Amino acid sequence: MAKRFAGIDIGSRTIELVVVDEADEILESHQADTGFDPMAEAKKMIAGVAFDRIMATGYGRNLFEISFDASTVTEIKAHARGARALFPDVRAVIDIGGQDSKAIAMLDNGRVKKFEMNDRCAAGTGKFLEIMARTLGFAIDDFGREALLAEKGLNISSMCTVFAESEVTSLIAKGENRREIARGLHASVIRRAAGMINRVSTEGDIAFTGGVANNPCMHKLLEEKLGRTIRLPDDPQRVGALGAALLAKETA
Template sequence: MRFAGIDIGSRSIEVVVVDAAGAIVNRAQTDTGFDPMAEAKRLLAAMRFDRIMATGYGRSLFELSFEAPTVTEIKAHARGVRQAFPEARTVLDIGGQDSKAIALQADGRVKKFEMNDRCAAGTGKFLEIMARTLGFGVAAFGREALATERDLTISSMCTVFAESEVTSLIAKGRDRREIARGLHLSVVRRAAGMLQRVSADGAVVFTGGVACNPCMRVLLERQLGREILVPEAPQFTGALGAALLAVEAAP
């Protein structure tokens, strides 16, 4: 049998298909778009599987549309992380619209977590808007920020006010790379605070689309003084976790 996990996020949808032993046999990703269920249906049409479990912010709508079981993002990421890093005790997931710090027990179950889902500050959306404001592509934003060792302090984490502050700094002729580094550091400090409140030591597994950003990884490691581990495809961690939980829930 094959088991699928689908993670319907605010910015993208990921699907992972595993076999009964938990080995990945297929995976795919698409933008969430204006009609998440239509995008999910299109993505799944190209997949072969017997059972599916959903996670992500759109999981409840998926449950109604496809009559499939669901799992919270916290549990899905915890399970996906355990597959890649069995000894992991701390997880940081930064996605498009929220961020989560998760502490795990020795058996991989969630011990404690903290979540920021009330504003875009400290999320992928924040970084995406700031990259656009500075004239950088999202994929290049982190690399450009790493190209300098200097950063400018960004006083506001509110997306609207930070965008205005960045625009003002550009008008004053400040270096765009230094502004970019300062913006990354402001997100890192917010994430570090969440992590310290749930787990004070040990390596941190970084998941979600923002984990693909090299500047975030480097600055997090320096800020925390802890090793940052990143799965091979961090944006698929939630979908993988949901697929593995579907395997374990099978009769």
């Protein structure tokens, strides 16, 4: 019987599970909210899913390793491997998730050459955008589309989440258009993301992974800011799990 290899990415907001075969074909893909008990959600997700080996990544990977006696891999390596599988010619990845963001440069063989990570501040992450969307009264799924309807966007000087929220509240009180504020907030996140990418990679197409890649304004502004083509996976959130599954197979 052909062997099956699974990768599970336990993120701050969602958990993804991908199962591949020996030919690297995706056999199954599942997603669930992380919730308040990530291990309970992970246990439910893998129940009934057949695999010979599983590898975990994401912020909850160490707990998963203890709970399920599984091997683990860093998000950096997992996203690099997943992006490489989807876009063989890409040599850079920007991953913006719920609680951190990462810029990764890869060698021709797909191994990580250099990376930069922001995991100490919510600014520049999905959490920042989530808080700002709520402050402006937008649903997070609509935030990017609404921001794209702005004409130019207002300048947001604060990158700290607390100060930015205060600045946004002040702009609302002055009667500024919510869409213009939203566009300015997206631009502030892009400035940080573009800086990270430029410090690790200066040419070629870039794969955009993580939940924030589903935001159309982030995609458009990042491409404009960098002057480079941004490649979007069909499901940006499962790239880490895919990479973990492929690495589970390759290290078996």
